[in-house]
Amino acid sequence: MPFQRQGLQGMSKFQSVEFFKKKKNEYSLLPFRFERLDNQRRVLTNLAGEYLVINEGELKAFVNHALEEQSDAYINLRAKHFLVDEKSEVAKELLEIKLRTKYSNLSEFTALHMFVVTLRCEHSCPYCQVSRQSDDKLKFDMTEEIADKAIDFALRSPARAIKIEFQGGEPLLNFPIIQYVVEEANRRKNDKNVSYVIATNLALIDESILKYCKEKSIQISTSLDGPEDLHNNNRPRPGKNSYEKAISGIKMVREHLGVDSVSALMTTTRSSLNRVKEIIDEYLAQDMEGIFLRPLSPYGFALKTKSFKAYGVEEWNKFYEQGLEYIIELNKKGVAFKEYYAATILAKMFTSQDPGYVDLMSPAGIGISAIIYNYDGVVYPSDESRMLAEMGDKSFRLGNVLTNSYEEIFLNEALLGPIEESFAYSVPMCNECAFEDYCGADPVFHHGVHKDFVARKPESQFCNRNMSIFKYLINRMESDQFVKELFMKWGQPHA
Amino acid sequence: MKSRLLFDENVYSIEALKKASYRNIANYSVVIKKEGAQLECLFSFPVKTSDEKVLEYLDDFKREVLDQDLREIIKRETEGVRNLILSHAFSKTGLTGDE
Numbered sequence: 230m231p232f233q234r235q236g237l238q239g240m241s242k243f244q245s246v247e248f249f250k251k252k253k254n255e256y257s258l259l260p261f262r263f264e265r266l267d268n269q270r271r272v273l274t275n276l277a278g279e280y281l282v283i284n285e286g287e288l289k290a291f292v293n294h295a296l297e298e299q300s301d302a303y304i305n306l307r308a309k310h311f312l313v314d315e316k317s318e319v320a321k322e323l324l325e326i327k328l329r330t331k332y333s334n335l336s337e338f339t340a341l342h343m344f345v346v347t348l349r350c351e352h353s354c355p356y357c358q359v360s361r362q363s364d365d366k367l368k369f370d371m372t373e374e375i376a377d378k379a380i381d382f383a384l385r386s387p388a389r390a391i392k393i394e395f396q397g398g399e400p401l402l403n404f405p406i407i408q409y410v411v412e413e414a415n416r417r418k419n420d421k422n423v424s425y426v427i428a429t430n431l432a433l434i435d436e437s438i439l440k441y442c443k444e445k446s447i448q449i450s451t452s453l454d455g456p457e458d459l460h461n462n463n464r465p466r467p468g469k470n471s472y473e474k475a476i477s478g479i480k481m482v483r484e485h486l487g488v489d490s491v492s493a494l495m496t497t498t499r500s501s502l503n504r505v506k507e508i509i510d511e512y513l514a515q516d517m518e519g520i521f522l523r524p525l526s527p528y529g530f531a532l533k534t535k536s537f538k539a540y541g542v543e544e545w546n547k548f549y550e551q552g553l554e555y556i557i558e559l560n561k562k563g564v565a566f567k568e569y570y571a572a573t574i575l576a577k578m579f580t581s582q583d584p585g586y587v588d589l590m591s592p593a594g595i596g597i598s599a600i601i602y603n604y605d606g607v608v609y610p611s612d613e614s615r616m617l618a619e620m621g622d623k624s625f626r627l628g629n630v631l632t633n634s635y636e637e638i639f640l641n642e643a644l645l646g647p648i649e650e651s652f653a654y655s656v657p658m659c660n661e662c663a664f665e666d667y668c669g670a671d672p673v674f675h676h677g678v679h680k681d682f683v684a685r686k687p688e689s690q691f692c693n694r695n696m697s698i699f700k701y702l703i704n705r706m707e708s709d710q711f712v713k714e715l716f717m718k719w720g721q722p723h724a
Numbered sequence: 725m726k727s728r729l730l731f732d733e734n735v736y737s738i739e740a741l742k743k744a745s746y747r748n749i750a751n752y753s754v755v756i757k758k759e760g761a762q763l764e765c766l767f768s769f770p771v772k773t774s775d776e777k778v779l780e781y782l783d784d785f786k787r788e789v790l791d792q793d794l795r796e797i798i799k800r801e802t803e804g805v806r807n808l809i810l811s812h813a814f815s816k817t818g819l820t821g822d823e
Contacts, residue, residue: 257801258802260803262798292797658747
């Protein structure tokens with residue numbers, strides 16, 4: 230007999246079926262933000278940056294506490310910490326841990342220290358803001374005195390592991406100072422882990438330099454803009470052989486230092502826009518594991534030089550998406566190849582570890598993630614802010630290693646002001662944007678283009694470009710299981 | 725070119741209208757006025773905007789207002805737990821003021 234009376238209490242031994250049905254409002258919302266993916270679908274992100282796509286009706290039902298517990302949407306929302314019920318009581322604690330992990334790098338600043346060892350360069354790239362066609366070593370080379378001070382600053386960083394990157398101009402034109410910095414930093418580093426990389430066009434690489442690099446485990450980063458004609462057009466030098474030098478240099482570096490010791494970066498000029506497949510093919514031909522499709526900085530010489538007119542966000546997005554589609558196609562054919570900008574964003578989507586990419590950080594990565602010591606001792610919080618200074622805008626000049634202390638540099642209002650003002654949590658539109666976790670503040674870009682560390686986001690090229698990429702990546706994952714698995718691999722390479 | 729939309733104050737907040745307007749600032753400007761229980765949005769579009777585009781923008785604006793309305797509900801309901809999570813997350817990082 231299923232419903233037996235229990236005497237005085239007047240209660241049934243078994244509760245009615247209705248009792249066991251979950252009441253629709255017995256869940257609480259956890260903090261989340263959402264954006265429109267299209268007219269039907271919304272993408273939701275929680276405090277830890279995990280995302281979920283649901284339709285408009287499901288979102289309304291969810292917010293109005295009318296979502297059925299058995300529905301797929303409910304199960305997914307609970308699994309990804311968008312709601313809490315009696316089956317998911319640890320959700321808040323998990324979010325706390327993920328959030329804390331994500332911001333842990335803030336106390337581990339500054340990881341990347343760029344030393345501009347000379348402004349001299351034998352190339353004359355029209356979009357380059359900084360290099361000088363000069364033999365005047367005294368005027369444009371970093372001295373030992375400046376290098377010494379910059380090493381002190383670098384080793385003073387709270388970060389346990391730092392990377393020193395040698396830049397120019399063409400840094401190999403002042404190789405003795407590179408050797409000096411490596412020797413001195415190694416001698417003074419104590420228990421800090423210091424790694425080194427030279428950003429070079431490879432035109433001047435030779436056996437003796439490579440021997441030294443091997444001995445000191447120095448990595449090489451170079452430039453490769455695509456096929457020979459495109460690369461040489463972008464990067465003029467005497468002999469018109471920049472491509473040939475780069476390719477033979479890559480080969481030499483690999484022979485001496487190993488296949489993985491050289492990486493390449495590209496610059497997208499207007500001439501690159503309709504050649505993305507050829508550019509990727511060139512990277513494949515050079516046995517690169519991936520490519521970083523990155524736009525030209527839209528300020529400085531890039532705007533001023535007529536032959537390199539800047540391009541708009543729509544043209545860039547078309548280029549980028551065509552490139553990514555081609556890379557997906559290659560992977561579907563069994564050719565493992567990666568796009569690094571997407572991989573950086575995907576790492577933010579799928580892990581709690583921030584990749585520390587300066588442009589995609591909030592608080593802004595300037596000074597926190599990277600710092601640059603110019604040849605003359607002047608310190609800037611990013612490479613782009615150095616470029617701005619070369620064009621006459623010294624808003625981000627933090628001081629000089631010869632005359633200012635570490636505290637004066639890092640507590641300078643020229644650094645703290647933009648970081649504070651541009652913090653996305655308190656910026657109009659960013660503070661409610663579902664993609665805020667994947668994006669960055671980039672006050673240098675916004676100052677350079679809009680003369681404002683924050684700018685109106687609907688008018689910001691940075692915002693429009695990144696919003697488009699975030700939506701594209703999510704759309705592709707939602708529509709193709711292969712792409713989802715591929716992108717998850719890119720985002721979690723160590724999983 | 726100008727257009728007008730009316731919203732019932734009992735249903736929509738001025739805040740939602742302001743946020744929806746800001747999001748579209750690159751395409752048009754909006755002046756919001758209160759007329760009795762009605763909230764009036766007066767849109768000004770750049771001269772070159774086609775009639776078709778204006779209709780598209782207005783439809784999009786209405787959808788955005790609804791989204792903003794939902795965001796307000798979510799924010800109200802989750803504000804307490806959001807602050808709790810943030811304070812716990814940063815309580816041992818040396819980044820909060822009272823340490």
